[in-house]
Amino acid sequence: MKSHTVKVADIYVPTARRKTLDEAKTEAIAESMIDEGQKTPIQVRKDGNRYVLIEGLHRLEACKLLDEESINALFVQAKRR
Numbered sequence: 001m002k003s004h005t006v007k008v009a010d011i012y013v014p015t016a017r018r019k020t021l022d023e024a025k026t027e028a029i030a031e032s033m034i035d036e037g038q039k040t041p042i043q044v045r046k047d048g049n050r051y052v053l054i055e056g057l058h059r060l061e062a063c064k065l066l067d068e069e070s071i072n073a074l075f076v077q078a079k080r081r
Contacts, residue, residue: 002074003041003072004072004075005071005072006051006071006073008060008063008069008070008071010049010050011044011060011073012047012050014052014053017053017057020057021061025058026058027062029059033059033063034066038063040056040059041056041072042054042055042060042071043055043056043076043078044073044075045075045076045077045078046075051073052078
């Protein structure tokens with residue numbers, strides 16, 4: 001599966017996903033990204049003009065912490081909840 005570059009601002013994070021955020025984990029991933037870059041793309045599904053996060057909350061938040069404008073993502077099909 002090919003990864004794509006997606007604007008961070010175009011990704012919607014469902015409220016239930018936000019509740020699982022661990023700031024220490026986000027900071028550790030951000031430090032890793034500084035040294036090694038983004039190793040694993042996040043997973044999103046297309047929803048109109050935006051993308052909905054399926055997998056990769058901490059990677060996405062680490063990119064925001066680093067003021068990155070874009071992130072590598074895989075487009076997947078997922079059921080709406």
